[in-house]
Amino acid sequence: MSQKTVLETQNKRILIVDDHPFIIEGYKNAITRYKPEEFEFEIVQAKDCESAYKIITNSRAPFDIAFLDISMPAFEEMNLYSGADVAKLILQKMPNCKVVLLTMFTELLKIKTFIREINPLGLIIKNDLTFDELLLAFNKVINNELYYSESVLKILERSQNITIELDQFDREILFHLSKGTPLGDFAEYIPISTAAINRRLQDLKQIFDIKSGLDADLVQAAKSKGFI
Incomplete structure (x- = not known):
């Protein structure tokens, strides 16, 4: 008598930090639609550096993936001035967490600084962000694959053709x-x-x-x- 195999769903903890509630809802809608037969997601959200700090430092378990907006209200008391600082805190507390940075910055210096200092698994220019783009990025990151959005790739490609060396x-x-x-x-x-x-x-x-x-x-x- 054959026995039907029942696949167990994987539980994943997701942190989303953004000061725009409607953007957070967009992330949540995309994530919860991703392979529901395989994954069950616990999504925790924060609106600024202070609330993110409290969630990270008091978390009962590490997060698997963190989506962080670069520009958000600071928490000066703990020297957290941006999503980049929150990313460093997460990687210090939860080194296996996969970090995805989202930013409006398009300057080469900023992009290279994010890559050098944080080395996020995902880096997305917000102007590139659509529902499909978010699903594509999430699929790459959850499978431990690097994902840079189209604008990030173009910025980095331009810099490869430059012979001027600046420190x-x-x-x-x-x-x-x-x-x-x-x-x-x-x-x-x-x-x-x-x-x-x-x-x-x-x-x-x-x-x-x-x-x-x-x-x-x-x-x-x-x-x-x-x-x-």
Whole structure:
């Protein structure tokens, strides 16, 4: 007499951190529709760095996957200023958790910093995000496969064709210049002296062959080559 095999569902704990409730609902709708015959999901949500901190540090069990928006209200008391900081906390507390970062940032410096410092299994530019895109990303990540959205891949591809070599401080200078940060405030964000920043700025104008000497022309040249 044959016996029918009953497959047991796998339980997965998912953390979603985003300060937009309707986006969280979109994530939940996509996740709960993913292979319901194989998986059962426990979804926990947080709206900012503070609520995420409390959930992570008081969790009864580790999360399997975490979806984190980069831009969200900070929790200064614990030095959590973004989803990137929350990701570092998760990886410290739950090193096997698969992290997916979602961001509106499209600057090469930011994208490379996220990859270098966090090495997320998923990295998605929010403008790429659709229901189908989210399902595709979730399928890749739950199977332990790397997933970068189309815009991320294009940004990284552009950077491979660049022969100019810049270090982290140069890239930070270009980034803050592009954001309109007053030059006198650069030293608050970049751990070198104002004099060193000014020297590097002049060197950057020579590297990018900015004959006008204008900061705006440097920003435009750096953008055209994918540095910002």
